[in-house]
Amino acid sequence: MIVAAFSTKPYDCEFLTRASAGTGIAWRWFESRLDAETARLAEGAAAVNCFVNDDLSATVLERLHGLGTRLVTLRCAGFNQVDLPAAARLGIPVVRVPEYSPHAVAEHAVGLVLMLDRRLHKAFNRVREGNFSLDGLLGFDLHGRTVGVVGTGRIGGRFAAIMLGFGCRVLAHDPYPDAELAGRGAAFVPLADLLRESDIVSLHCPLTPATRHLVNADTIALMKPGVMLVNTSRGGLVDTPAVIAALKTGRIGLLGLDVYEEEADLFFEDKSGSIIADDVFARLLTFPNVVVTAHQAFFTRDALEAIAAQTVRNLVHFQRGEPLEAVVGA
Ligand code: NAI
Numbered sequence: 427m428i429v430a431a432f433s434t435k436p437y438d439c440e441f442l443t444r445a446s447a448g449t450g451i452a453w454r455w456f457e458s459r460l461d462a463e464t465a466r467l468a469e470g471a472a473a474v475n476c477f478v479n480d481d482l483s484a485t486v487l488e489r490l491h492g493l494g495t496r497l498v499t500l501r502c503a504g505f506n507q508v509d510l511p512a513a514a515r516l517g518i519p520v521v522r523v524p525e526y527s528p529h530a531v532a533e534h535a536v537g538l539v540l541m542l543d544r545r546l547h548k549a550f551n552r553v554r555e556g557n558f559s560l561d562g563l564l565g566f567d568l569h570g571r572t573v574g575v576v577g578t579g580r581i582g583g584r585f586a587a588i589m590l591g592f593g594c595r596v597l598a599h600d601p602y603p604d605a606e607l608a609g610r611g612a613a614f615v616p617l618a619d620l621l622r623e624s625d626i627v628s629l630h631c632p633l634t635p636a637t638r639h640l641v642n643a644d645t646i647a648l649m650k651p652g653v654m655l656v657n658t659s660r661g662g663l664v665d666t667p668a669v670i671a672a673l674k675t676g677r678i679g680l681l682g683l684d685v686y687e688e689e690a691d692l693f694f695e696d697k698s699g700s701i702i703a704d705d706v707f708a709r710l711l712t713f714p715n716v717v718v719t720a721h722q723a724f725f726t727r728d729a730l731e732a733i734a735a736q737t738v739r740n741l742v743h744f745q746r747g748e749p750l751e752a753v754v755g756a
Contacts, residue, residue, distance in 0.1 A: 427745045428452045429499075430471035432460035432480050435694070437730060438501065442475075445734035449742055459690070465489040473497040473741060478504060478721065479690040482520075484512035491516045497744045501733050502724070504660060505754045506633040513755075520754040521740040525580055526724070526732035532584035534723035535628055535658045538682030542654055543568065547717050566625075569593035574624030576617065576640070577631030577659070578604045585628055586612050597624055600631070621648040626656065633660035643668040652679030658723045661687035666706050673713050681716045684723045693720040 427450060431438065434455045442453065454471060458464045460480035466489070468474050474495050476482060482498060487509060490498075498513065500522040513520050541547055544565040552559070571594050575586045578600040586596045586607055596612040598604075603614040617640075621627065627649065631637050641655065642665040649655075655678055657664055666687055672678040686693070688704055702708045710716055724733075736752065743750050 427473065427741065428454060428471040429473045429475055429741060430454045430456060430468040430495075431475040432456050432458065432464065432467075433477040433694070438477075441730045441734040442737060445731075445738045446741070449738060450745065451738065451741055460486060462486050462489060466493065468495055469493045471495060473499055473744060475499045475501060475737060475741075476507075478502050478507060479693070480507060482508040482513070484509045487512045487516055487518060491518060497521070497741075499737055499740050500754075501737055504632060506660060506662070508754065510755045519744075519750055521744075521750050521752045522754050523733050523736040523740075524752050526736065527726060527729035528580035528584045530726040530729040531581045531658055531723040532588060534684060534719070535581075535585050535630075535656055535682075536588050538656050538658070538684070538717055538719070539568070539626060539628070539654065541717055542656075542680040542682050542715070548714065570595070571625040572597060572623050574599070574620040574627040575612070576600075576620065576627065576629050578607055578612070578614075579630065581658075582628075582630030583607050585630060594626075617645075618648055621645055622650070624653065625650060626654040628656040629659045629663050631659060631663070633662045638662050639665040639668075641665060641669065643671070646672045646677060649677065651677055653677075654680035654682070656682040658682075658684040661685040661689055666710070670706065670709055673716065679715060681710075681713070682718075683710070683716070684719045685721055686710075686718070689721060 429451055431453055434457055439455050456467050460476055462485050465486050468490055474490060498518055498520045503522060503524055505522055508520050545563040549563055569592060573589045573594045573596050575582050575596060575598045578586055578598045583604055586598055590596050590611050597620045598612045598614050599617045599620045608614055640663050646668055669678060740752060
């Protein structure tokens with residue numbers, strides 16, 4: 427079976443090739459992102475394989491369907507990039523990798539918390555330049571601080587457990603409170619209470635129409651002055667101009683981002699030789715109290731192995747006409 431894989435990097439090809447040995451899957455690797463223009467590359471492929479910034483809008487899905495695509499497989503957990511009603515109308519199942527390594531993302535979020543708190547990004551550069559002054563590096567103990575976790579699914583639950591281990595008080599918000607996490611000491615509270623009381627707010631809920639711009643001027647106004655905000659979930663959860671305004675006034679004291687609403691034209695590529703045209707993103711990079719990583723939270727060897735294994739399992743089930751696992755929206 428021919429599978430057209432979009433937005434691929436050498437590491438995708440390496441892990442997927444290894445995982446699919448002996449399955450009869452014939453990969454066609456495309457570095458380009460899937461969009462209305464590049465969809466034609468999928469001609470003859472029964473399945474496409476996509477990543478977070480591929481465009482799976484109704485137009486693209488219709489084009490793929492016309493070219494013979496009958497399955498969409500995602501190399502990621504999030505599926506906000508897919509027009510699910512359009513896929514259902516066309517009879518194209520969409521399968522994903524719901525769980526690969528919640529540890530990878532949760533641990534990266536913790537990494538951002540520690541980096542921002544202890545100004546490790548500044549300390550790294552300073553020491554290398556022979557400057558051993560501590561001025562401006564003052565942090566705070568995590569122990570005893572209040573951490574708000576928005577979304578306590580696989581990743582948020584793991585993040586909350588780690589923060590409990592640091593001795594933090596954990597406030598959680600989720601429409602489906604996790605009894606086990608509550609038993610470990612997290613208190614489930616309404617979002618407004620979480621925002622009012624937390625020293626650190628970390629986002630781990632999916633991007634849906636209901637959660638888009640969950641962090642906006644109004645919700646920022648509820649947060650503690652000087653709060654640390656961390657987003658490793660999806661860029662669209664945050665209204666970036668509102669966050670920039672709050673960074674300017676000091677309302678947001680520290681910001682850690684692994685995702686950005688308009689990341690599709692920036693992340694995963696080497697842009698070091700070009701001019702960044704996105705003024706909002708460029709402004710973010712000027713703040714000394716902001717750390718941005720380029721959607722790398724998932725990027726561990728363990729996660730890539732698990733993503734490849736589940737992706738191949740999804741494709742083999744389809745190839746054999748067996749019931750599909752991990753169908754989105756099922
Ligand atoms: P999950 O589905 O296990 O958990 C999501 C949780 O959010 C669920 O418990 C759900 O009830 C909750 N939720 C839904 N609406 C909410 C709302 N309005 N307020 C609070 N909670 C709400 O998903 P998982 O695996 O934990 O992933 C979370 C997100 O992390 C994904 O949607 C994805 O966007 C992002 N992600 C980011 C990665 C990265 O590399 N930066 C990698 C993998 C996932």
